[in-house]
Amino acid sequence: MNVDKKPLAINEHEAASILCKSVQPLRNERYLRKGCPWVKMGRSVRYLVSDIENYLSQNRIDPQDQA
DSSP states (O other), X not given: OOTTOOOSEEEHHHXXXXXXXXXXXXXXXXXXXOSSOOEEXXXXXXXXXXXXXXXXXXXXXXXXXXX
């Protein structure tokens, strides 16, 4: 098994860390059905790393493009 391989899905605490938020705003966004996409597996909530990467790139603001 390759140790350097990143995980496919992460928990809400790891996602919050990547998104520079606390866990509660992620929970609030899920309740409002907003924010980064998530996966519900039974009682567990997981965030796909690819969804987080897409969410960040879609919400990126480039000041150079504002001209």
